[in-house]
Structure formats: C-alpha cells, structure tokens
Amino acid sequence: MALLTGFFSLGNTTLADSLTLHSGWQFSKYGSNEWLPAVVPGTVHQDLIAQGKLPDPFYGMNEDEIQWVEDEDWLYRTSFTLTEEQLAHQEIFLVFEGLDTYADVSLNGACILKADNMFVGYRVPVKHFLRKGENKLLVSFRSPLREAMPQWETNGFIYPAANDHRAERVSIFTRKAPYSYGWDWGIRMVTCGIWRPVRLEFAGQAVIEDYFVCQESVTSSRAEVDNRLEINNLSNQIQEAQVKITCTYGQERSRMIEQAVSLQPGVNTVSLPLNIESPHLWMPNGWGEAALYDFHASVTIDGKTVACKQHQIGLRSIRVVQEKDSLGMSFYFEVNGIPMFAKGTNLIPSDALLPRVTRERYVCLLEDVQAAHMNMIRVWGGGVYEDDALYEEADKRGILVWQDFMFACTPYPHDPAFLKQVSEEAVYNIKRLRNHASLAMWCGNNEVSEGMKYWGWKKKYGTEIYQQLADGYDILFRRLLPEKVKELDPGRFYLESSPYEANWGRPNTWKNGDSHNWGIWYGQKPFESLDAEIPRFMSEFGFQSFPEMKTIHSFASPEDYNMESPVMNAHQKSSIGNFLIKKTMGLYYRVPEKFEDLVYLGLVLQGQGMRQGMEAHRRNRPYCMGSLIWQLNDSWPVVSWSAIDYYGNWKALHYQSRRAFAPVLVDAVREGDKLKYYVMSDVLKTKDIVLQIELTDFKGKVLRRHQVKGELPVNSSALFYEEDWNSAFAACDTTTSFIHMTLKGAHDRQVLSDEVYYPVRPKAQHLPQAKINCKIKKKNGACELTLKSDQLARDVFIEIPVQGVRFSDNFFDLLPGVSRKILITSGDGSPLEDVSVHIRQLSDISYTEN
Template identity: 55%
Template structure:
C-alpha cells in the first residue's frame, strides 16, 4: 500500500504539462494495472510508472539483480515481449467535454497502445512523450487500455542482421551490438560501471486529460534582453483550438517574485482552428538576477499564462523563470581556444561532476532521492553538473531542483561512445526526440548549454575504429556524424532554443591526439587512470576546461555487504569481479595505492585505503585546475553517482553514502581555499578564490608540527587575493621548513585568518607520501550523544590520527565531516543524521585511521 501511495504522489508531482486552476480535468492512470509475459496469459499486478523488472521483482520472479552474480540470471527478460493492461471508468460528464487526450510521458520503448480495440500508437522512442486524441474511442463506463511492449532485442535483430557490421558500441554487453538502433537509454545495455538491465514498461506517468475549447501545447518564456534596469521577456504560446470555427479569447500573462504582487498583461486574440502562435511581451523593472551556487541567490520569478473564454479559464500553464545571462565562451585567444561559462557577464570557474542516471530502474527515483541528490551537490560547493549522454534526459524534478539550488546544467543529447546510424527513420526519431526535450527543458534557468554527444568524434579519430572497419564504412561514420551532430541537432537548437550555446561533441579536442589539444576547448583527461599517470601530472597536463577525468574506488563495506557475502571479500573474487566492470580497474587501484600507501593485507582495509587514495588524488587535481585559472576554467570529474552498488569512479555510492572523494570535493571546491604545493624545490602557497569580492587584510599563519603536537617552527604573512582569481601569496625553500629526515615526522598547518584573528579556512600539508611518513600508533577517543535521528560524536587523540573514517551501519547516513585528519590534542565534533538513529539505543559506530591498516 505504501508503495502504491508513493507512486501516486510521484505521478502527481511530475506531471509537467498539467495546468493548474483551469477547467481541464486530469485522471491519473496509475491504478489497476496488470502485466504478463506475452504468450503466457498469466496476469499479475503491476506498478505504473514502473518497469517490467520492478514488477517481476515485486512478485519474486527475479532474484535481487544486485546481489552476487545475479546479473546473469535476469538477462532473459530483455528477450521477451510483455503486456500491460488496465481498465478505467469514464463518466457521461467527462464524455461531454470538448476533447480528451491520452498522455504518456514515457513509454520504454517499442510499444503498441490499444484502447477499446483501436490501435492508437506505435511508440518507438523512450525519450519522447505522447499525447493522443481519444474522445472518439472512449466509452461511457468501463474502458480497456492494453499496451504490448516488444522486446528491444528482438525488435532490432533484423536491422542488425541487414547492417553487415557491428557498430563500435563496446559498452553494450552483448556480442551483437543492438543498442545503437534504439532510442533508449544506452547505459541500460551495460557500461564500464553499469549493470545490464534492458528494461520495458510505462516508465513515466500516464493520464487522461479532458478539456474544452483549447489547450496550451507550449509556453516559452523567452528572455530577449537583460540589464540591471530592465528585462525584456516574450511570452510565446502555442494554443491549440479544438473548435471548428474562430473564437474570441483573452490571453493573460503574469509574473511575480515569491510572495510579491503579480504584474499582469492581457491580450484579446482570435483563435483559429488548430495551432495558434501568440506572443505577449512584458518588461520586468529592476530584475533580480538568478545567480549560481556560491555567488548569490538563485532568484526565480513565477510566470503564468491563462486562456480565458467567456469568463472561464479554459487553459493555463506555469513556469519558474530565472533572469540571467549564460554563455559558453569558446573563442580564440593567446593560448588557443578558451572554454568557460560566463554568467551574468562574469567568468565563472566551473566546479562539479558528471551525472549518470541515479538508478538502473529509473521510476524508483522519488522526490526525496532527488532532493537529497541536490543537497549533496550544493553542500559540495558545486555550481555545474553535466548530464552525460549515455543516460536519459532527466525528469523535470531534476531541473527544478537545479533551478532552485543555483546549479548550471550542461545537457548532453543522448548519444555516447559509439557511432550511430543516420537513415531517414532514425533521423526522424531523433528529430521528434529533440523537439520534445528542447521544448520541455528550455525554460529552466539552470540550462547552460546543449552538447551533441559524448566522445564520438574522439572515438572516430583516436580509438582505433579505423582499423576495425572498411574505408567505406569508416567514411560513412563521418557522414552520419555530420548529419546528426553538425546538421540536425544544431538546427533544432537554433529553431527551438535560439541563443543557447551548442557544442557538437565533448571533448572538443582529444588529449590522445594533437599535442596542442590541452590549449583548445574542453578535455577528457584519462592519462590519470587509463594512462597510469600520477595525480601530480595534473600540474602540467592542464586543459582549458576539464570536463571528464577520474579514478575508481570500492564503496564502503556496508554497501559491499549488500551485494556480497563475507566469503566473497577478496579483490578478485567472482562477485567482486561482477561488480567491477572496468577490465583493469582493481589492478589500477593497487598500482596507484603502491605509489603512496602501504598496501594492506585485509580486504576491508584495502577498501578503506582505496577510498582515501581516491579522495586525496582527485582533490589534488581539482586544486591544480583551480590554481591555473584563468587558463583552466572548469573541473567536472567523472562521476558523481552510481546507478547500482558497484566499484566505480563515483563520489556518492548507490545508497547515498558519500565516499572520501565527495568530502574532498567539498573542501577543494570551497569559495576560498589554501593550496600549498611543491614547485622546483620550494613550498609555494596559493590562495584560490571564487568569491565575487576581494579577500584582503588577511594573515596566513603557518606552523610546523610534529605528530605528537609539538610546534617546531612558525611563520606568518599578510596576504590578499583578488575576487575570482588564484594567486601565489607565499613561497620559500623546502629546506627552510624541514630537512629530509624531519619531513617524515611532521606536517605543516596552514591557517588563514581575518583581521580579527578568526580562522577563515585551513589546510594540512604533508611533505611526503603517506607510506613514507613515520605515523604514530595512537588511540582515538570518542564520546557519543544520541537523540532521535541524530548522533553527535566527539573525537580526540594525543597523537596524529590520519584519515579518520567514521562508520555507522545505516545506509545514506549523513556526516557533517568524514575522512579528515585528527590533529594531536585536538577535539573534533561531527554530527551523524539518519532516521534509523534512535534515542536510548547506542549505534554501532566504528572509527578507523590509516596507521591501523599496517
């Protein structure tokens, strides 16, 4: 029952095209569904929105696909056809309305829709919504709706057979590469971090809509100009009149800030039968700008459009609009070609990550999970998220939350890591898909740019595809590329979202090829990881905008325990291998660990040290990129999240647990940070600022401490950094701090203080890799204070406890801090929140630090 109610709530909240306060009537079709494997006539209850995998799991007809090696036991589902059916009642009053539409916001993917014996639709695109006129097909009383989902595997096998070759879709985990023929989320076919679960089902809400006279089919709030004095906005509507003759109506548009008085403008229009395009300009005096996270408030205006006929509001629509300017500056300069976002006229350093779908079963995403996701993004001081092209165009809730939290969205179209066909049928599907999604998303303040694809041009040039295909096929790949990404997509962006930046591919140039590629556009730097280069290589191999780079780690043990048994706790066990989709992943983790850490013998310790390695290595890269601004103006790491419990590049695991990387990203992305670095035998200290005001009249306090807390040396300097820059503020020879022997026994504590002596930020610097430090054995003392939903943990130690990791066995528990160094004599208080924490019950908390692993 709770599950049904949850899906009802999700459906209600996600109806992006439901108009409020008008005379239309919405009937949700989320109850009474049954499903069956085609040909069996064995009908069982189903959940809508949902997928066949979710329904089979609910009836215990599939094993938990995440556990052990069960992924292989669910593959049969993709080869079968599935049927869904329901009945619903229509009243005489509803039938008397002027029109009725059956709306599907998402059908996955090949689906024949039948209503009362009529074939209404042959769907063939997961990324497309459908609205079908059905008044003439509806009956008073009971109506029968039946959907036949054809297997996406069987559907495309004849196309594959006639093709003559396999496309280079190497992430498609089947010997026959079928995914490229289907407009369906590519990651569901498998990826180098992803389970293969090729779904079918009614994956987004379905409903009936009854209405009279007309509907608003599209409402574009188009910003024409913006200054501090005035914003010019065009309210552009497509009004679909169902009447057979002209009729008079009044179109009313209004806007207001939250809790403010609305400003209204009216226009009398003559509606002709069919589509009517209406434009109503308005001016906003002294507009309050939408600002990205870290720069100010993401102010949103409420814009509403209404169609009034004979005193009744027959149709309405609403958007929350941010007034701002965003452009991708990609211009020739003294270095090559720039690549950065300019927001409200100010160059912005992009701090963020690449986003993949948050679940392999997309309909399981709840409002709570979306809200938690953006809380995680905002708390880590991010300002840009890239929606990557191997997943899906996200739910409107995603973009609403990005608007509300000041997070810019780099939006890929859904093409990634392989070439695609460009036959007329395929191009027509893509054309319909991009029409639908550009119109759906273009009103969002967060939307910063469109990108044609992920890594396809790089693959064509540098991944060895030329040697796998005949010259004729290879040349066809290029022709198809141009049709899709240099032809169709930019034309559609210009048609429906004119003024928004479009780039045909990412990376703009590949670091695999041209020696000057670091100087031009955005880069995917996989020299770290695949190229086995050190994290320190990011000091010199710096792109203008790092839009992909990353490193792997295991999730923490409580997540591993959800998919593995203790007997599987070995790096290369069958189960661990099933949850490590990168063929060389575990070996690379060990290779990098050997460089900087003493490799533990115990599996649990290996997992923990790998998390520490992941976080510290990536933080080094983030700070190198920020330090080298304005040459480099962006750092988007791979990847933010997981779609199932797995070993991956993510900073947040499937259950919402922050890995060490997310804590380190939060530190490295803070508005003002201290960045010490070894350069040519010197220790140089930089201040990195993304603040919009200068930071001056500050003191940099530097204390050399041994691991027992004794102060060995102290220096200080008056420092300043200009707004939105990085600057070297101090430097001296390493030998002035400590000789080679001393460097094994000490650390440098750097503290930035304001004129009143209050600490603004701090950093702890070690002179050597962790494996070369003579870390002391020490005991961490802890005190707990437990309330409902909250546990306060106070930690102390007499000697340095490096890389403290506090664990609690509750999935998704939130920590105010974790993976930090506890300094000798210091008291640190962290707060853990989780609904599973109960007053009077002491939670099982464990504390680990790096010296305990050897």
C-alpha cells in the same frame, strides 16, 4: 498521435481536469496468459522481482539470471471508468510521459499509438475511442533486442558500441537509454515498461500546448522576456480570447500583460513581450540567491478561464565563451557577466531501474551537490534526459546543467527513420527543458568525435564504411541537433561533442576547449600528472574505488570478500579496475593485507588523488576554468568512479570535493625548489587576510610559526606566498611533520580556510598509532561525536551500519590536540536509533611489504 511538446508534469502545468491511470495494472509475458499485478510507473523487471519471478539483480552473480527478460515481449493492461460528465469535454487526451520503448497502445479495441522512442512523451486525442463506464487499455511491449535484430543482421558491419555487453550490439539502433545495455560501471538490464506517468487530460475549448519564457536580454537593470505560447483551439470555429501573463517575485507586486487574440481552429502562436526593471537575478550556488519568478499564463474565453500554465523562471544570462587566444581556445561559463569557474561533476542515471528514482532522491542528490560547493552538473549522454524534478531542484539551488543529448561513445545510424526519431526527441526535450534557469548548454554527444579521430575506427572498418560513419556524424551532430537548438532554444550554446580537445597524451592536448583526462586511469599515470596536464576546461576525469563495506554487504557474502572473487569481478566492469587500484595504491601507500583495509584505503586513495586534480585546475585559472569529476553517483551497488554510492553514502571523494571546491581555499604545492602557497577564491569581494603557517610534528609541537598578510583575490587564483623548500622544513624530520595553514580575515578573524600540507607520501610517513577519544551524545534524533587525539590521526573514517546517513564531516585528518565535533543524521530525516560506531585511521592498517 502527437508528441508532448512542453511541460506536462503536474508541478509545472495547471490542469483543468485529469485522471491519473496508475492503478489496476496487470502484466503478462506474451503467450503465457498468466496475468500478475503490476506497478505503473515501473518496469517489467521491477514487477517480476515483486512477484518472485526474478532474484535481486544486484546481488552476487544474479545479473546473469535476468538476461532472458530482454528477449521476451510483455503486455500491460488496465481498465478505468468514465462518467458522462467527463466524456462531455471538448477533447480528451491520453498522455504517456514515457514508454520504454517499442510499444503498441490499444484502447477499447483500437490501436491508437505505436511508440518507438524511450526519450519522448506521447499525447493522443482519444475522445472518440472512449465509452461511458468501463474502458480497457492495453500496452504491448516488443523486445528491444528482437525488434532491432533485422537492422543488425543487414547492416553489413558491427558498430563499435563496446559498452553494449552482448555480441549482437543492437543498442545503437534503438532510442533507448544506452547504459541499460551495460557500461564500464553498469549492470546490463535492458528494461521495458511504462516508465513515466500516464493519465487522461480533459480539455475544454482550448489548451496551452507550450509556454516558452524566452529571455531575450537580461542585465541587472532590465530583463526583456518574450512569452511565447502555443494555444490549441479545440473548436472548429474562431474563438475570441484574452491571454494574460502575470509575473510575480515573492511578496512583490505582480507584473501583468494582457492581450486579446482571435484563436483560429488548431494551434495558434501568441507572443506577449514583458520587461522587468531591476530584476532579481538568478545566481549560481555560492554567489547569491537562485532567485525564481512565478510566471503564469492563462486563456479566458467568454469570461471563463479555460487553460493555464505556469513556470518558475530564473532571470539570468549565461554565455559560454569559446574564443581563440594566444594559448589556444578558451572555454568557460560567464553568468550575469561574471566569469565562473565551474566546480562540479558528471551525473549518470541514479538507478538501473529508473522509476525508482523519486523526487526525494533527486532532492537528496542535489543537496549533496550543493553541499560540496559545486555549481554545475553534466547530464551525461549515455543515460537519459532526466525527469523535470532534477532540473527544478537544480533551479532552486543555483546548479548549472550541462545537458548532453543521449549519444555516447559510438557512431550512430543516419537512415531516414532514425533521423526522424532523433528529430522528434530533440524537439520534445528542448521544449521540455528550455525554461529552466539551470540549463546552461546543449552538447551533441559524449566522446563520439574523439572516437572518430583517435579510437582506430578508420583502420578497423576501412575507408568506405568509415566515411558512412563520418557522414552520419555530420548529419546528426553538425546539422540536425544544432539546427533544432537554434530554432527552439535561441541563444543557448551548443557544443558538437565533448571533449572538444583531443584526449590525454596526444600532441597539442590541453590547449583548446573542454577535455577529458583519463591518464590517471586508462593511462595508468600517477596523480601528479594532473598538476602538469592542465586543460582549458576539464569535463571528465576520474579514478575508481570500491564502495564502503556496508554497501558491499548488500551484494556479497563474507566468502566473496576478495578483490578477485567472482562476485567482486561481476561488480567491477572496468577491464583494468582492481589491478589499477592496487597498482596506484602502491605508489602512495603500503598495500594492505585484509580486504576490508583495501576497501578503506581505496576510498582514501580515490579522494586524495582526485582532490589533487581539482586543486590543480583551480590553481591554474583563468587558463583552466572548470573541473567536473567523473562521476557523481551510481546506478547500482558497484565498484566505480562515483563520489556517492548507490545508497547515498558519500565516499571520501565527495568529502574531498567539498574541501577542494570550498569558496576560499589555501593550497600548498611544491614547484621545483619552492614551496608555493596559493589562495583560490570564488568570492566576488576582496578583504584583508592573514595566512598563518605552522610547521608541526605529529605530536602537536609547533616547530616554526609565521604569518603573511595580503588581500583575498576576487573570483580568481593567486600565488600568495612562496618560500624555499629546504628552508620550509629545515631542522625537522619530514616523515613526522606537516605544515598547518590557517587563512583568516585580518579584521574579523573569521577562518576562511584551514588545511594541511605533508612533505612526503603517506607510505614514507612514520604515523603514530593515535588513540582517538570519542564521546557520543544523542541530540534531537541525531548522533553527535566529539573526537580528540594527542597525536595526528590521518584519514579518519567513521562508519556506522546504516545506509545513506549524513556526516557533517568524514575522511578527515584529526590534528593533535584539536577537538572535532561530527554530527550524524539519517538520510531521510528520521531519528537515528542506537548505532554502533567504528572509527578507522590510516595507522590502524596492517600491511604486506611492497
């Protein structure tokens, strides 16, 4: 048995010959002798649902009805036919890219593999077990719950894995996606199955086991790369070979290097350095092209190419700057020598049933990230190391990836067997992901260090057990993982734990490294706290909302439309969730009576509140150099912190993220008795600009207008203008007026930013019942709306009953007399049929008295 060590997806490896084993599968509960059709890749839950043995887990209270599955053992079998010609190959490998999790694999009566880690792939030489004609393959999965019970029963204490939603918290003993055991936004669905592709690979005289394009030095004038290959000579004799590397960019002439090597039997390491003059640098989203070179490696023996492998490589330098300064310790990303403000989000797995996540879904999600002007995603440590497709799409779009190892929110064991599993997992995933231009850093875990310091574990467990936990922490996160990163991915930054800084509300918070701020949630603080609690880098902060009504329809009936109904509570995993949504809503809005209005206003609240934090972070650069919201997506239809719901619908938060992360943004904020106007820019060139400031009432009458000239700041934030607060709103009613800010190029008159500022909270405003005129036109399979109103319409929300549609804009303020065109397209590119359009605005809501 051997672990896969490099890329093995067909998109990155050219295979001489292979046979995909995805057809003819059957599955059975152990001991039942009832065999039913199965889909591979897949999970037992998907197969049970398809066969009518399980209800839809996401609907109603059905989560309770599926829990029995995790306690059973399951069998999967298939057969395949091989020809004499196929069997004549030098070697044949059986490749499993992912087995979830404890599995014995038998081939023609021989046990060829014992798997115990969901996060690795396996590649087993099987030629001697294969036959001409029919071959039988059986994968026997053991219950991950029962498999780990002996460890749980003999451990002597229960680990504080609070997100494991079962009394027997065995999740920490198993190298399996933690979120599948439950989370504070997640359904408990402890899966098993062949969750990633499986195939046979037919090899000739040699195979390239791994190809690492090590970027030793990259500048705008020269890139020095070392092409490091592991070549397995499958013969028992020395073979003379030619190893060739070609490097191509677009239509440019290829660069090539070739070397003669003597391949010893077994694995050989070969190094071929290559220099590229004046390289096209890979740039982050918003800064230029995410340029990718095609690197191709081949091995030729006796004039015949016997093995090849290729990668798309972005040439760039990424440095994480973590340095002591007079204020504490910095934390920021420098790309190609330029400090970058990280605008982004945290990614969780996109489905509770992982094989449902297709490349198309990754494409859609990364397009959404790019559209919101983000340049970074954090792959969070309670999920999975994502499929190659995610990183490939991030490469194409200039999205940096902060990659956690899969450890979150609890200490972990450190016995020899567990450490061996983690070591193999680290080797496998570092080698699999290290060629990606998007991969910016590795992080040992999510919040374990903070938990060790501040979550009361020492008091709970006592000194002796706490010391065991601390010893395990040191071994895993200060020794094993950083050593593997240093060995296999030299030059890539490793962070022991996120956050580096103590969490919200503690002494000296916000001065060092990255921070998680849960003050506006678990701390129940107002959004204004985000203006004061400024970290060096915000890697998590969030506030919840319900998804919109069409998503709620997918898991609930009208009789369930109450925030405290059993079904709604089953889809609200945070202990204070619904209470806190209403409590915070009451600070800024009058609380609605109807459930549908609560849902709408909750979306608005989440978007507006989180935007306040994003803008505060950008205003305060370079002290603060990153803002990653929690969280981007959902793994099922649920009440959560997400910006995009399970079906791909953008919540108000994602639209507000797009506005807050715009390349150029003008932002007004009250500071004491001053109204200050900041200009935030990620643009790398300056230009002359003009800021027009108009004090306007809700009917569109301009009460005051003036202009301020200046220069656009370069890749920074600057105070552009300030005025006395009382003077700014002199002789006007602050409950019926706002400031309209338009930032333009002084010469080309290009609009760089167009924003509004309201002097009072929405619940103090006297909003008009604006009549919105809406014209609808079908256009090339899309739907175009033209909206106009003579009065201000705040937080306009356009709804149509189709999941995953895209709006060119939504959750916006329709200014008086200003026409807005909104284009609506389907999520999958198919033509939109006739759909009903419903438009809400803030003044439509009926309220109870607070």
